[in-house]
Amino acid sequence: MKYWKIGCSWLLGLMITSCTNSTLELQGNRFLTINTVIRVNQIEVTRDKNVGVDEREWHTPERVVQFRNAVEKGFPGAKITWAFSWLALHDTTANYREIRQLVVDYHHKYGDEITFIPGAYFANAYNSTEQVNRDLHEGLKRVTEIVGDSYRPKSILAGFLSAKNQQYLAEKENIHVCQGNIWSQYAIDNQDGDGAVSYPYYPSIEHFCKPAQGEKDQVDCVNLDGWTMDFLAARRQGFAEGVNSRMGVGPIETLDAHGADMGLQEMMHTTAIHFDDGFQRNDFAWVTNCWELCLDIDTQGLTDWLTSIRQRWPKVKCVTQGEFGLLWRDTYKKNDFNYRFFERGSGIGGSDADKEIMWYMNKRFRLAILKDLNSGKKFVIDFTRYDVKVEEPVSGSTRNWTLYGEINQKRTRQQDEPVCVDQLTDIQKEVICSYYPEVFD
The missing domain is CATH 3.30.1120.110 (Arylsulfatase, C-terminal domain)
Structure with a gap:
């Protein structure tokens, strides 16, 4: 009976997804994408080398359930994207086995996307192009094994990902969406990558931050930002002038740094840049956020933000990262944005x-x-x-x-x-x- 119910949920999710994708258009809509990362170590620079802290104690089935419930409570029917690191895909301990099964169940229940994150961010800072390609191929293969039914994600989560690796994704793995650009990041975390545009674009074969100039240099992989920034804060480097240049909708720089009330105020301010004025200027709007599962931040803040979004912009569509990227790809065949x-x-x-x-x-x-x-x-x-x-x-x-x-x-x-x-x-x-x-x- 349990498997019959899961099968029905999977079929219902497939029907809903098919209906939604067949009628949804980019223009005239506001989109929200939510990603989360499940790791074993903070920065898994290679398959067998780590930088930063061990995160096992923060990655528990209970935290997974709490996080997903917080999303559903704040935005019923939302679909989100789960990205597993190499170690999180292969760890044999009970917690990680149960976490993987929970996320597969959420895929069937809600239509969530399950994908791979090479290097647990910043793969190109430490690995060769060829090694990253191997990690992408084998990481995606492992995701398919875990989910079953020949499942393939529509996108990759990467933090930063080189143009050569994005070209590999498109041409060899048939994946045409990549969160491969953290807009404006400089002097924070383990890689810098300022210089791109903050909304979707096709990268040039020359550099992942450069939009392709024509058909000959266009990589057929929609390059997406990692999380939406406050443009004024983002013009700084690192923590210059005593402020965090990464502030926007991210929970570390808002809820954790400024408290629940002021943090939510800033998250809504940044959201409104796009859903109010930006929507009028661009005829569509997009806000994206990554809430890492390891964060010791009350998920009530996530629920409050999502609830506030639905109250202020009730027609917002919360879709997976891959769905949004492919919708942009269907609309834009080249970089004429x-x-x-x-x-x-x-x-x-x-x-x-x-x-x-x-x-x-x-x-x-x-x-x-x-x-x-x-x-x-x-x-x-x-x-x-x-x-x-x-x-x-x-x-x-x-x-x-x-x-x-x-x-x-x-x-x-x-x-x-x-x-x-x-x-x-x-x-x-x-x-x-x-x-x-x-x-x-």
């Missing part, structure tokens, strides 16, 4: 209340303009051109995979000093005017 984002600071952490920021992102360049509300002055803090030749580092050789432009928001080089809009060169103005003449009005 033109994203615009505007934010006025919340006053929390690095989200300066006296600042406004405007981001422009297309396949040719990204541009950020910061406005000081006290003086009224506008400064260009980032101008990164993508229509120039770039090259990725050798995999395994460095932590810094940043794609630097002419001016970079992190201000790590002398040339990154912000400049007034009217101080841009004639060539820079010409490139910007071809897309956004209003910048110089």
Whole structure:
């Protein structure tokens, strides 16, 4: 009887998924994706080498149930993405065996996606391209063995993943969605990778942060951000000026750093950047969050955030990472996107209340303009051109995979000093005017 019930739940989930995917469109909708990571060690740099703490005590079946219940309570019917590290896929202890079975049950019950995370983040900082490809192939094979029925995930969770590895995913594994970019990350955790756009794009074969310029250099793998950032906080590097540059919807930088009430306020502020103004500018909106299972943060905060989202934007679609990426892929056959984002600071952490920021992102360049509300002055803090030749580092050789432009928001080089809009060169103005003449009005 137990297996009959699971089979019925699986069939019902399949019917719901099929109906949803056949009618859902990208334009005119707001999307939420939620990921979680299950590891054994904090950073599993290779299959047999770890950096950071052992996380076994935090990965228990009870925490899995608590986390999934928190999601369902806050957003009934939500579908989420579970990513297992290499060790978590193979660990033979009772906890990990039970965790894997629980997540398979959730896949059948809710339509959740189960996938692999190479290196438990930052695989390219430590491994060769070829080794990462082997890990991807064998990790995906192990996921299929665990789930059964020839199951294949629609996406990979990776933190950062090189263009060469994303090309392998698309051409050899037939997977066309990868969370392979943590937008703006620099001087935090174990890898840097600023320089990309924050919404989906097809990467160039030259660099995972560079949107492909045409068919010849386009990798057929939709590159997704890891978690949605507060743009004002994110312009800093690491913990510069005593604030966390990763603040946005992530629980570490909000609920843990600022408490339940103020943390939720910042999470909703960042969400609204996309679901309010961003939705009007881009005709669709997307917010994504990764809540690692090991976090010692009350999951009531997750429930409260999801409940607040549903109350304020009742038509939000909470789908798996793979479903969202494939929906974007169905809509965009090439990088003809033109994203615009505007934010006025919340006053929390690095989200300066006296600042406004405007981001422009297309396949040719990204541009950020910061406005000081006290003086009224506008400064260009980032101008990164993508229509120039770039090259990725050798995999395994460095932590810094940043794609630097002419001016970079992190201000790590002398040339990154912000400049007034009217101080841009004639060539820079010409490139910007071809897309956004209003910048110089």
